Amino acid sequence: DGGITQSPKYLFRKEGQNVTLSCEQNLNHDAMYWYRQDPGQGLRLIYYSQIVNDFQKGDIAEGYSVSREKKESFPLTVTSAQKNPTAFYLCASSTTGYASPLHFGNGTRLTVT
């Protein structure tokens, strides 16, 4: 079955360490997205990519970095510059266009202590 795989489901890191969250999709979607979810704040867009080797900052890109070397992969690195990295991170993909529904992965819960 087609879908989006995020790994790991839970991730623990010490403050000051960079950490990379994996996102792989086999839906043949061109567009991929990273969202951050905090309690009571809905989903906030971190980065998005509409095509391989191209990506744009979302609303809260500071302290994060991404790459899009392959169509099916869009890893997110949470750097030590991110002041409050503990959150639930969701990866999504879609065909291009504002009318296209997003398909989401199961998310990664990152805890930084």
Next chain:
Amino acid sequence: AQKVTQAQTEISVVEKEDVTLDCVYETRDTTYYLFWYKQPPSGELVFLIRRNSFDEQNEISGRYSWNFQKSTSSFNFTITASQVVDSAVYFCALGVSGSARQLTFGSGTQLTVLP
């Protein structure tokens, strides 16, 4: 700029009750889409419905129904005869034409259906 407001943070109902989740949106664009997503405890958001700005027909799908009213900028979601499995966080979202950034999400409504 776009904005989506879900004023109900949490709702609790008893099984078999009907429940309506409110969604109010703001946009200056005349061409846009509205979405509802469900997030069960597993964490994955599941797409429920999409409605475009030119189609104000209400839609019913089983126990789910949606009421879209451009006059009040609202896109409300009703669950009839709620079930425990309906317990989840529900998100309303807005996508506007020409925006490659995709959706603006509301803050979500946590629905708890008690047995």
